[in-house]
Amino acid sequence: MKDAKPPQKDAYSSILEAIDVGIYRPGDRLVESDLAERFGMSRTPIREALQRLETQSLLTRDGRSLIVASLDHNQMAELYVVRTELEGLAARLAARHATEEEVQVLQDMVDDDRALLDDPSALARANRRFHKQIHLASHNRFLVQQLDLVHRSMALMATTSLAAQGRGEIALAEHQAIVDAITQRDEDAAYKALRDHISVAFVTRLKLDSQAKDQL
Incomplete structure (x- = not known):
């Protein structure tokens, strides 16, 4: 019997963890294509994850770009x-x-x-x-x-x-x-x-x- 593979993290959890550990810091720009390549995912779940993070105020808009939010x-x-x-x-x-x-x-x-x-x-x-x-x-x-x-x-x-x-x-x-x-x-x-x-x-x-x- 083969060892079970650990479950793959979803796009939301992967991006959130990357912010949490400092891979992406406040002010950093997040690009769909770059994130999809980093996490080995298609752009659709990445896009949905970014929308969710923006709704939670963890990301904010800088023109047309999404950046990691910061706290005043x-x-x-x-x-x-x-x-x-x-x-x-x-x-x-x-x-x-x-x-x-x-x-x-x-x-x-x-x-x-x-x-x-x-x-x-x-x-x-x-x-x-x-x-x-x-x-x-x-x-x-x-x-x-x-x-x-x-x-x-x-x-x-x-x-x-x-x-x-x-x-x-x-x-x-x-x-x-x-x-x-x-x-x-x-x-x-x-x-x-x-x-x-x-x-x-x-x-x-x-x-x-x-x-x-x-x-x-």
Whole structure:
């Protein structure tokens, strides 16, 4: 019996992932023919995916071209307000509902991620996996759906806060505090630990953006 091939990603998921990992950054122009060649697909599903991403405000028009959207200061602040509350709720529910196996996975993630401190891009990907695991551990499908939307918009930020010097080590310490609270089934502490974590990340991102503007 032959090994089953992994399912091929659809055009929408492929383009979204490319934006999420930084292959396409805010301001980059997306061309149907180039995308079709990159992902080995016909132009029809690519066109439909681009229309869907535009509807979700992940792409915007620049004349006749579609470009990856960007977030201004106010949009970023609004996104972080929503993210902070929803992530805090996810941690609270994870402290209430997570299985012992799910808690162990979270701890293993923190332990494993220490090896990535010198690689901000890899650490950013690991960070997304860690937060996604907390979302799933909340065992609330509607909350997971809303957080997926929030994190989709997070892909429109050109840099990761984990790129700031020393931020990776601090973030992992914050992750450990979140896992400790979930392990202890302390809902209030888990909620506060994750909200504080997002707040510090937001401050760090604001500083990075300010520094980038000073260099222009």
